[in-house]
Amino acid sequence: xxxLILLIPFAGGLLALLEKEDPAFPPRYIALVTLxxxxxxxxxxxxxxxxxxxxxxxxxWLDMERYRWIGSLGIDFFIGIDGLSLLLVLLTxxxxxxxxxxxxxxxxxxxxxxxFNILWTIGAMIGxxxxxxxxxxxxxxxxxxxxxxxxxALWGNEQRRRAALTFFIYTQVSGLLMLLSIILxxxxxxxxTGELTFNYLVLRDSAAHLNAGWLVMMGFFAAFAVKxxxxxxxxxxxxxxxxxPAAGSILLAALMAKTGAYGFLRFVVPLFPESAxxxxxxxxxxxTVTVLYGAITAFGQRDIKRFIAWxxxxxxxxxxxxxxxxxTFTLQGSVMQxxxxxxxxxxxxxxxxxxxxxxxxxxxxxxxxxWNPAPWxxxxxxxxxxxxxxxxxxxxxxxxxxILIGTFHYSxxxxxxxxxxxxFSVIYALWLVHxxxxxxxxxxxSASRETIxxxxxxxxxxxxxxxxxxxxxxxxxxxxLSTSAPWVDDMNAIHVHSSMPSAxxxxxxxxGGAP
Numbered sequence: 001x002x003x004l005i006l007l008i009p010f011a012g013g014l015l016a017l018l019e020k021e022d023p024a025f026p027p028r029y030i031a032l033v034t035l036x037x038x039x040x041x042x043x044x045x046x047x048x049x050x051x052x053x054x055x056x057x058x059x060x061w062l063d064m065e066r067y068r069w070i071g072s073l074g075i076d077f078f079i080g081i082d083g084l085s086l087l088l089v090l091l092t093x094x095x096x097x098x099x100x101x102x103x104x105x106x107x108x109x110x111x112x113x114x115x116f117n118i119l120w121t122i123g124a125m126i127g128x129x130x131x132x133x134x135x136x137x138x139x140x141x142x143x144x145x146x147x148x149x150x151x152x153a154l155w156g157n158e159q160r161r162r163a164a165l166t167f168f169i170y171t172q173v174s175g176l177l178m179l180l181s182i183i184l185x186x187x188x189x190x191x192x193t194g195e196l197t198f199n200y201l202v203l204r205d206s207a208a209h210l211n212a213g214w215l216v217m218m219g220f221f222a223a224f225a226v227k228x229x230x231x232x233x234x235x236x237x238x239x240x241x242x243x244x245p246a247a248g249s250i251l252l253a254a255l256m257a258k259t260g261a262y263g264f265l266r267f268v269v270p271l272f273p274e275s276a277x278x279x280x281x282x283x284x285x286x287x288t289v290t291v292l293y294g295a296i297t298a299f300g301q302r303d304i305k306r307f308i309a310w311x312x313x314x315x316x317x318x319x320x321x322x323x324x325x326x327x328t329f330t331l332q333g334s335v336m337q338x339x340x341x342x343x344x345x346x347x348x349x350x351x352x353x354x355x356x357x358x359x360x361x362x363x364x365x366x367x368x369x370x371w372n373p374a375p376w377x378x379x380x381x382x383x384x385x386x387x388x389x390x391x392x393x394x395x396x397x398x399x400x401x402x403i404l405i406g407t408f409h410y411s412x413x414x415x416x417x418x419x420x421x422x423x424f425s426v427i428y429a430l431w432l433v434h435x436x437x438x439x440x441x442x443x444x445x446s447a448s449r450e451t452i453x454x455x456x457x458x459x460x461x462x463x464x465x466x467x468x469x470x471x472x473x474x475x476x477x478x479x480x481l482s483t484s485a486p487w488v489d490d491m492n493a494i495h496v497h498s499s500m501p502s503a504x505x506x507x508x509x510x511x512g513g514a515p
């Protein structure tokens with residue numbers, strides 16, 4: 001089943017590519033059916049008929065599959081799924097489905113190749129989330145880059161080639177640094193144990209005895225920080241988010257950034273526990289700077305997609321705080337923050353695409369007064385703007401609340417600064433709603449004497465589903481916290497800063513609603 005879940009998007013991508021330009025069953029239908037089928041397989045396998053956890057010395061896993069690959073180098077096709085990766089695979093398929101609907105009538109040029117790239121990007125991200133062989137993880141990590149490059153370069157906006165090249169350089173260089181670190185880690189393990197292996201579980205379980213050093217850790221840190229957009233590794237992100245097509249922006253912000261966050265949680269601290277502790281203060285400062293710098297810079301943006309990009313950078317800073325504070329609260333909070341941020345950012349980019357289609361511009365200063373002609377769109381933007389500022393009742397509140405409590409337990413000063421920064425998210429979120437939907441009437445309406453059309457039935461349905469999922473995360477987080485709880489408890493056994501309640505205790509405190 002696990003191998004099937006991984007291969008379905010790749011197979012669907014090939015089918016979409018083989019279709020002609022205008023077939024009876026167009027590529028967009030193939031892409032949609034592919035992702036819905038994969039989502040159904042996961043729900044059937046892990047929720048309707050949930051397997052018993054594979055209780056091993058390496059923790060609680062829901063499923064594992066292992067096949068011999070390059071035996072002489074200790075490389076296997078080794079995949080596995082636990083609570084953390086299960087939630088992120090679900091997020092990937094759900095947001096991927098939203099991406100298909102968003103692109104439904106927007107892609108005219110080479111639709112087969114477009115949906116091929118979408119599905120292969122999604123397949124590669126699933127591979128990242130379930131790989132338990134370090135070489136296999138790197139293969140999927142780099143595989144994400146190629147189809148995303150084509151999505152940006154072929155279907156992006158006016159500076160698409162520059163954005164695609166910038167994205168390629170940043171991610172490729174940081175990826176090569178991670179490859180070097182993987183090789184060094186494997187060689188150090190072989191030197192100390194006589195065993196040549198890329199098995200993540202073996203390397204993780206012996207990590208405390210390896211003298212890998214923080215320089216090896218920094219290769220992983222750079223690769224994951226670039227994907228998340230952590231300051232000062234963020235240079236590619238605002239340009240790329242703005243120039244990518246709607247589908248590309250959604251995949252980049254809602255999903256690809258989560259691969260970086262996942263890398264921190266799965267690899268950086270578990271593989272380098274002592275180095276991570278020595279780097280904690282610097283990482284917390286970087287996280288705080290990212291939160292603050294992203295929020296402040298958002299105010300100066302006129303391009304609505306750049307605005308969303310900077311707010312995304314700010315919110316990713318909270319996850320870095322969570323990773324290096326490393327306790328039950330922050331680990332559970334980081335999972336909730338990733339899920340809620342994926343939903344919120346994806347929804348905002350979908351709405352931004354609708355606005356750009358109707359106005360022909362990304363310039364916020366040319367917008368205004370859209371509430372009367374488009375009240376449903378205004379309501380949707382308001383809901384997700386409130387989520388961006390962490391309104392209680394949304395999943396964002398749960399994530400930020402847990403992260404800040406856990407960070408406060410480790411460093412009151414850092415937590416206080418990060419909490420104070422929340423006021424900026426309140427201001428920029430409400431500023432966006434006021435500037436676009438309230439305020440003076442847009443010159444685009446005045447000049448043409450036309451109005452801005454409201455959400456179509458299809459757009460309204462997408463937003464309604466996203467709102468329901470976001471509120472589900474906020475009011476009933478127990479299911480998600482229960483799913484990730486075994487992973488959290490396994491991680492606390494590896495590395496804790498202090499005595500903290502168990503993941504089950506945190507889940508029980510939040511059961512039945514937001515705190």
